[in-house]
Amino acid sequence: EVQLVESGGGLVQPGGSLRVSCAASGFTVSSTYMNWVRQAPGKGLEWVSVMYTGGSTDYADSVKGRFTISRDDSQNTVYLQMNSLRPEDTAIYYCARDRPCGYWGQGTLVTVSS
């Protein structure tokens, strides 16, 4: 059974950093596209980043240069390192598998506030 479990969310001050994780089971993260998608409170969905099977990556313009997606094949886990955080980055961060996103985690809430 495919499972995705996010963790690492929390409260961080503007300008701060946070790393969220997505632990996968039932498949290997290196075998498929892995995405991060976020949802600000009461708002719609926004695609953030993707890691392709070969390890290359892409980002939304809103996070390019600040966020980095990575994966640890030994832990079967995907990460999103978020630096220079802004209040507008406040959102639930979901990891999702494939293109299109056929499997989603439950999300982890990141709040950027002083």
Add this chain to the structure above:
Amino acid sequence: EIVLTQSPDFQSVTPKEKVTITCRASQSIGTSLHWYQQKPDQSPKLLIKYASQSFSGVPSRFSGSGSGTEFTLTINSLEAEDVATYYCHQTIDLPWTFGQGTKVEIK
């Protein structure tokens, strides 16, 4: 960036009524258009991929159609459990984008 515009933003329907949601793309995207359902306080779920292909386990009352710039999600005979917000999503061109969502409620 490809902009996806859904209509309507909100729809209130009676049980067993047919629901139609439209998604228009700002440029042609072939059939690289997908539909998700997000129930309150839950993660999104994929319903339809590549315009008309049902995802595994999705009830047959959900169907999709369209190509190019205009797409439709149809819910035949709405059930109470279908109360949710529905999103379209394109993956033909980066950045991958979503529509603004259509909220469906029971009248």
